[in-house]
Each structure stands twice: as C-alpha cells, then as structure tokens.
Amino acid sequence: MADTASLDAHELLDRILAAEDRKGLLRFITCGSVDDGKSTLIGRLLYDAELVLEDHLAALANESVNRAVTQDGFDFSLLVDGLQAEREQGITIDVAYRFFATAKRKFIVADTPGHEQYTRNMVTGASNADLAVILIDARKGVLTQTRRHSYICALLGIRDVVVAVNKMDLVDYSEAAFRDIEEEFEAFAAEIGLPNVQLIPVSALMGDNIASSSSRMAWYDGPALLDFLETVIVDDERERAAVQPLRFPVQWVNRPDLDFRGFSGTIAAGTVTVGDTLMVTRSRTASRVRRIATFDGDLHRAQAGDAVTIELADEIDVSRGDMLAHETALPALADQLQAHLVWMAEDEMIPGRSYILEIGHDRVPASVTELKHRVDVNTLERAAAKTLALNGVGVVNIATDRPIAFDPYAENRTTGSFILVDRISNATVGAGMIDFALRRATNIAWQSFDIDRAARAGQKRQSPAILWFTGLSGSGKSTIANLVEKRLYAEGKHLYVLDGDNVRHGLNRDLGFTDADRVENIRRVAEVARLMAEAGLIVLVSFISPFRRERRMAREIAGDVPFLEVYVDTPIEICEQRDPKGLYAKARAGAIANFTGIDSPYEAPEKAEIIIHGGIGDPEDHAAAVIEAIDRSFRAGTGTNRY
C-alpha cells in the first residue's frame, strides 16, 4: 500500500476493517507430553510470523539470558510460560490463552500443559477448541500422554488434528523416523475415531516447517504448520448448530417492571422466529413468541449463538434452568442417563456419592449409580473399576434428583455436556458428555397409593421421623438409641432401630469398608429409613457415618420426613478406653484397616440438631435429653406435634 498517505483515515480504515472482517477465527489447543516443546513451538510461531511486539521482544531477550537459547538468542518458551511457578519448574501448569492474527486468519490458542497431573486443564482447553495441535518428540515417538491427549480430543469431539513431530533436528531430519511415527499414530487415530489427521515434521527450536517450508526436509512435501493452520477448513460448530432444532436454555428472567417479563439466554441451537410456539421442556406448557428483544432493536428471527431476550404471549411458569424448544423437536427429558465422564479431582469419584450436576443453567443434585467401566487410555481397553481417580475416564450411569433436558453430546456440545461439582468444596470435579437417556428412567412412574404416610402415622398416633445418630465407634450411639427406644416404646410409640453392625449382617453384607462401600452402605440405610418412616415409624439410625457428604445425602433422601442429626460427641480417648467390641485394639495392632478415628477420618457435624457429650454424664440422662430435644424441635416445627 504505497499510496496510503494519500488516503484519508476513514477510507484506509474501511479497507483494513473489510480485510479483518473476512478473516475467520480458529480456536485450537496445543498438547503433548512434558518437554515436547509446546511453549517453544508457539513462541516460535509468533516470532516467525512477526507477531511478537517490540517491547515483548526486548523483555524476552533480557529474560533469555542464562537460559538455553536458540541461535536467535531467545528462549521462546518464555513468551508463553508466564507464571513464576512455571518458570521455576520449567513446566506449563495451566492453560494459557494466546491471541494472534495473520493476514488470513485470527487465532485463539489454548496452550495446555503436558504434565500428567494437569490433564484436567488439557480437557478444559479442548472443550472450546475446533482443532488440536499435538506435539510428539521425534526421538520418543508416541507416548502415553500422546495417546491420552489424542483420545481426549476424540472424546471431546475435536475432528481435526495436526500432529507436529518436533525436534526433527535431533534425529538428523530423518524421514524414516518421521514415517515410523506417522504409521503408528495413524493406526491409533483410526482406532479412536479421529477423522482428519495431518502430520508435519518440525523443529520449533530451529524454525523448520513452522512459518515456512524447510529446505532441510526436502522429502516432506506437505504444508508448513502456519500454512496449514491458516487454510484448514474445520467443522463449523456454529453453522452446524444453526440448522439443528431450537434449544434455548433460560439464563435469567428479565422483569424490569410489571409490563415486561422476558427470558434472557443464549440460543444453543437452531433458530427462533416471532410467532413460534415454544414449549417448556420440563413442564410441557407452551406459549407463542411475542417478541425477541435486544438492545439494538427487536428481531424477527434469532439463531444459535445469539444472546437475546424472548417475551412470550402467555404468563406461563418459566424460570432459570428451564429449556425452551419447539414442540415438534423437544430435547430428551430424563433423570437417568449414560455419559462419558472425565474425573478432575484428587478425591476419587465414588458411585452413590451426591454431587451437583450443572447443565446449561440448570443445577440439580445427582449421583453416579454405576461405573460401567473405566477406559484405559493407553490400550483403549475397558477395565472394570469401582471408582475413578484423578484423570480417569469412564462410562457411567447417572441419576439426577429431578429430570433434566439435554441432547447427546455427539449432536450438541452445549446441551450435551455437564460438569459435576463437589458439594462441600465447590470444586469442579467431573466433566461429562452425555451419550443417551436411559429408558428405564422414563418407564418407571411413581405408583401412588391411597393410604399414605399421613394415614399410617395417624393410625399409630405419632409423627414419623428419622433420628440419625453419628459418632465414633464406642461413643455410645447404640446405648443411647436403645434407651430412647425403650422410653418411647413405653409411651406406646412405634419405632425401629437400624444399627450399623446388624445391617451389615444382611442387607449390606456384600459391602466392605472402602470409601466407595461406605457411601453405598449409607445410601441403602438412608433409603430403608425413609421407607420405614413412610410406613409411619420413628426410625433411629445408629451408624458411625463418618463423612459429612453422606450424612447430607441421608438428609436429602429423607426428603420431607423430619430428619434430626444426633451427634454423640465423645472424645476418642474415652471411646478407645471403652472399646466395647475390642475394635480399637485390633486397629492399633494393624489388624483392621480404614478404621474411623485411627487411620480414617471422622468429620464432625457442623450443625447437628442435637449434640450429646457422651464422655460425661449418664446414658439415661442423655436419652432424656434426646427426647426433650425431639419434642422441642417438633413443637418449633409443626406446632402441637407430639410423638
């Protein structure tokens, strides 16, 4: 543009913007094993494409002193490894997002860590990417991490993969070395279902085949990395989503005044037009679209990706978390489903444990009912497993507390994906991709009978309740529960005591003492307690139940049955002195593993309804205190209710 000086700013800008607007956007991730040189590759890409700004380059030259550098005098990895902790350890800890643009395209790169303990960050990067660049060290070939990352790319629906075979300079630019890797990788890609794979031999350090073709590998006639990234045609998710059935997850109810009630959200798939009849997936109520409102004016039609506010003609009940769709093409609605799950937490995934499942803007308690198998990402074999550890991938059945609306992940990455959140730490612990709804969920309706809990309770002239005694072994739970039962029985009440040891003789005799089995143990007992309360009984549950999560689960299973947690707080020294069953002695001798208080933790309740100091005083007084507390809580809760 030699004549730019003669153009005024407006004309020049119009030219620049027109050129910018034609550029598409490619979102890609880079992954590979530790020390494969990902950071160096991206740094080199930016440098060779002349995209590193002058002050950044000056800072880089300064920081590169005392480090292994290229012939240009730079350590390119420093351009992307920004955190102090990363520089200290020489590894990439977290996803770094980089932005660059060439004359042909804009790019957002998620540079993801190779270190195995950070695989979850790689999944994070892959969930929003269209393409993956996987690095392989030419000297090492296809490694465990290469397989893991390739498999995760396939699992997350990435269809286009570039394999940059790096450090070719260290194998004398050998064609044979490259072809061996090519053969091995292509076989693996076919196995895991990666359809579009391009292998490119490169040297990030020397700049071969990065921004331009290298003369040192004349045997390679494919594109250089940058050429390929600039021109590859990837599956356009937005275009694909636009022709799918409408999915509108309601994010926020917009009520500025009494005259307007709109539903704000981003269209996840399909199109919506004024006049369309939309149905609320869960409630199956419907209404017509009166208006599609945006700040820039009302729209007649909106499509996937648009953030809009929809006003309906009728006052139907719609809230955050609901999904609107056309009546003729509704999403699945189910409370049981099969999914692929990637586990992202140090605490292992335990079937039966309750998590919060977040899908779209819907939040619902959920648990894994069955781990069908774990996938060994090295061999792709299905392995039987009871739990999933950090970075584990498995196929699971999931049950949610109420039905959720979704599509299979293969059809829609937005409406088919979810995360699991730990209920105590609030950490994101799992990433799920839904396969399909389980039929049995929709086929089992709740059978209603004419005689209900109130009728049964009335006949017994009492209010059913669950008293959940928790505390260390030997704390005095069963002793107190026994006395409470005797006293209430004498008053003519109908009760039953569920005792940890007794239940393990029958219903739960198949369970051991691993964390997974303990969770299942509590789940079954909580369900039994609930059924007994439905039958009109007052249920006393005497279980160590050491984990807060599971006691919370028991409370949730109880539903609207009054649930009182009785914490028998006895110091472990006293429990150990008493040692009624001789268990502490055995545990101390190493004969019993996972014993609560010795080598397995006890999590004390944070807000139990009743606290008994079992180390002091008389059990009879404790039982009286429990009954008094029950009375008090019933009077406070339901007025005149007496057992």
Next chain:
Amino acid sequence: MTALPQHLKLLEAESIQIIREVAAAFERPVMLYSIGKDSSVLLQLARKAFFPAKIPFPLLHVDTTWKFRDMITFRDAAAERYGFNLIVHTNVEAVEAGVTPFTHSSVIYNDLMKTKALRDALAAGRFDAAIGGARRDEEKSRAKERIFSLRSSAQRWDPKNQRPELWRQYNTRVSPGESMRVFPLSNWTERDVWQYVYREEIPIVPLYLAKPRPVVRRQGAWIMVDDHRLPMERDEKPEMRWIRFRSLGCYPLSGAVESKATTLPEILVEMHTSRVSERQGRLIDTDQVGSMEKKKQEGYF
C-alpha cells in the same frame, strides 16, 4: 454501523452470557469501573445484557485521587447519562498518611491505593462477585486466568488451584467469605476493543485521542503534567507535545505515546501498524519480577 462482523458478534454474545450469569448466580455482584476503554465496552455490554431492564448491580470505582481529571469528569457524566449506581472508594487513611506515587515506590503505592482499597471496598459492600474488564492478551499471568476466577476469603488468587473451566459451563459456587472475579472480556484483544468502540460509537475519555499536552520525559516515558501536584525535578520543564494514551491509570504512572491520531479512525489505523504493546507505558507492570502475578495473588484486579 451496528452491523458487527462475525467475530465481534461472537465475542459480544459470549460476554453478554457471562455478565448475565453473574447477575443470575450471585447475590451481591458489582462491576469494576475504571473509566478506560475496556470499562466503556464492559458498560455497553452490561446495558445490552439486561435490556430492557437497567443494570441490576452497582458500579465501583477505586479512586486513587491521582487519576487524570478528564477521567473523573467522564465518569460522573457517564453515571449521569446511563443512570447507573456508582460507588466511589478511596483509601482515605493512605491519602491522609501522605502516600503518593512520588513519596512511595510504585509497589507500595499500588498496594495501598489500588489493591488494598479494592479489597476494602469489596469487603465493605459484601460483594460476592466482581466483574472486571481485564483481557487475556494484556499480560502473561492474565493469559492464564479463568473467566470466573475464585478468590479466597482473604481475596487471594491461587494460580495453582483454579477450577477447570469447560465449555461455557461456569461453576459459580462460592463458600461463605469466598468471592469471584469475573472477566467477560477475557477473549477480546486490544484491536477488538477499539473496533467495537468504533462500530458501536461508544464514548471514551478524550485522553485516548491525540492533542498537544504538557509532558515531561521520565524513565523513558512521556508523563503528562495533569495538575500542579506533579513535582518537577531539577532541569525539568514541561513541554507541549502531541500525545495520546493507549492505557489509562494514575497520571504520574501512565506513559503517553506520541501521536497525531485525533479521531477514532486514525487511532485504529495507527493500531494497525503499531509494533508495541498497550501496557508498554505502564510502569507498574515491570516494577518487580512476575509483577502482575504477585499483584493479582494479593488481590489486585
């Protein structure tokens, strides 16, 4: 003019979704308003997100008392024009103790007047989420930060303990005392911001446009003499130069660039050929090793 190109439309929709999520999922959100171009874009996006309702949370400005005068004028006019609820917070104790960018190192000054002031303001308002205009292309530690970024009850950021952020599924749950910093402009670049300002005709502080202004040369940067408080060193005499700012902060710490770009189109053309980063003039970015990362860990935005 409103016909946005595809990539800006995508960024806009993504940001609106994030801003709405904050309003829907938190009890006491607030939006940081620093008066710069990013804040102006953020404000526009928030107005769009909740239309026809008004922005359902207050805007917070942490005023160090050393902002450019033009910024304060612009801030008050914007609050008036759009009718948003503006909270202004200053670390009064530090001002009374005589803390200025000249009497104290930029590290201490920044810590007291910005980081501490911000933490105090957030605690005082019991805000559980604070929206900010930071972008990932600004600085290396920002490139590593999540869109929804958790803060401990001491408002600290732990880069090693970030929640994985998958798809567009944001985990917004916080425990009592914890809070969230939220960055709806994470995926925008400086160019995107300027193009959006241009196409959406968003008002910006006039300091972004070039004109002759009184400046002195310090540490390789042009520092504008915005008021009489800037102490002159021996032999120093303000001179008039054509300058503008790419990034606005406290005037004694913001370096200007020499430029003749007096209109938005001229700025965009200039941007197109620029070979230095926008934060290059920011003295606080380079005052210690791993500068921004440390500041962020301590609660700076």
